[in-house]
Amino acid sequence: MTDIIVIGGGIAGTSVAARLAPHARVTLLEAEDALAYHASGRSAALYESNYGLTTTVALSKASADDFHTSGYLSPRGLMIAARANEREQFEADTKTLQLEVISPEEARAKVPVLDAAQVAFASYHGSAWDIDTDRMVQDLARDVRAHRGTVHTKARVTAITGGAGAWTVHTEAGTFEAALIVNAAGAWVDEIAKLAGVAPLGFTPLRRSMARIPAPGGHDVSDWPMFFGVGESWYAKPDAGSLIVSPAEEDPSAAMDAWADDMVLAEGLARYEALVTEPVTRLEASWAGLRTFSPDRHLTIGHATDNAGFFWHAGQGGYGFQTAPAASLLAADLILGRASELDAQTIAALSPERFV
Numbered sequence: 001m002t003d004i005i006v007i008g009g010g011i012a013g014t015s016v017a018a019r020l021a022p023h024a025r026v027t028l029l030e031a032e033d034a035l036a037y038h039a040s041g042r043s044a045a046l047y048e049s050n051y052g053l054t055t056t057v058a059l060s061k062a063s064a065d066d067f068h069t070s071g072y073l074s075p076r077g078l079m080i081a082a083r084a085n086e087r088e089q090f091e092a093d094t095k096t097l098q099l100e101v102i103s104p105e106e107a108r109a110k111v112p113v114l115d116a117a118q119v120a121f122a123s124y125h126g127s128a129w130d131i132d133t134d135r136m137v138q139d140l141a142r143d144v145r146a147h148r149g150t151v152h153t154k155a156r157v158t159a160i161t162g163g164a165g166a167w168t169v170h171t172e173a174g175t176f177e178a179a180l181i182v183n184a185a186g187a188w189v190d191e192i193a194k195l196a197g198v199a200p201l202g203f204t205p206l207r208r209s210m211a212r213i214p215a216p217g218g219h220d221v222s223d224w225p226m227f228f229g230v231g232e233s234w235y236a237k238p239d240a241g242s243l244i245v246s247p248a249e250e251d252p253s254a255a256m257d258a259w260a261d262d263m264v265l266a267e268g269l270a271r272y273e274a275l276v277t278e279p280v281t282r283l284e285a286s287w288a289g290l291r292t293f294s295p296d297r298h299l300t301i302g303h304a305t306d307n308a309g310f311f312w313h314a315g316q317g318g319y320g321f322q323t324a325p326a327a328s329l330l331a332a333d334l335i336l337g338r339a340s341e342l343d344a345q346t347i348a349a350l351s352p353e354r355f356v
Contacts, residue, residue, distance in 0.1 A: 013184035015328035021147035031156035042289030062326035073129035077225030084120040099123035164309025187255035209260035216278035
């Protein structure tokens with residue numbers, strides 16, 4: 001018997017489990033062979049606190065102290081590049097992300113493959129950082145174990161019986177009992193809710209494809225910023241000496257082990273190529289992940305309205321890592337009955353009660 005079962009071993013589940021482990025007996029269940037296999041393991045891994053809806057920004061900013069003292073961050077920077085006919089969207093994106101307008105020449109100094117004949121506008125700031133996502137997840141799992149919690153992989157949930165105060169969770173790794181279930185199962189959160197007899201909230205997994213290409217023109221890309229097309233129509237980011245390029249699509253998908261759509265990937269690469277001088281001649285790898293959103297695209301953190309023994313920690317979308325410190329703290333505060341440092345309006349906007 002344990003106090004709390006956390007279902008889902010991505011960044012959402014591991015961070016909540018680590019927050020709760022000093023105060024309760026926690027069991028973390030992950031369906032796959034390793035933690036952070038799905039969305040968390042396929043993240044672009046950037047901490048940019050101005051990125052997302054107002055509640056996401058609030059959580060990201062509240063996570064800043066944790067990140068800047070954690071050792072998980074390394075400098076990256078963020079830049080938008082735009083053509084002459086994209087000025088209106090460029091100005092909107094620049095304002096939203098609080099970037100500083102720079103000249104096209106300054107942009108090319110940062111990313112030498114940008115095409116002088118195409119890039120008419122650019123903006124940049126240095127307040128964006130790479131996140132060492134693997135170390136972050138493994139450290140959180142280590143924290144769970146250090147407080148006598150348990151972490152089980154290959155533990156896909158097959159059935160849930162009982163109810164608030166007396167759950168039994170049946171998995172491929174055995175049967176576990178607890179008073180509370182925290183549902184942090186990513187793309188599968190609605191399916192877990194149904195197994196528990198809790199009303200699903202209508203989460204939608206959206207596929208996002210990625211390609212790793214060789215460093216364009218043989219450049220050393222290690223100091224390049226992450227750079228976007230306007231309206232997040234594509235983005236590119238240095239990764240281990242290569243460049244990751246994504247079409248930034250949001251195509252609805254079933255909850256599954258996602259893979260890249262070749263046509264969507266080709267279209268996104270073409271949008272990237274339109275602003276650079278070096279064509280993409282080959283791919284080193286391609287993959288896809290699922291970014292799962294609630295109906296209003298805000299994260300969902302709180303007890304289910306129809307079962308107080310079932311707690312939603314869901315809908316991180318593409319913001320799971322950058323919001324994890326504050327989101328997990330809010331979840332722990334609500335579960336343990338503590339006051340949160342977040343403002344009441346943000347807490348209400350994240351609560352499952354907004355769907356009632």
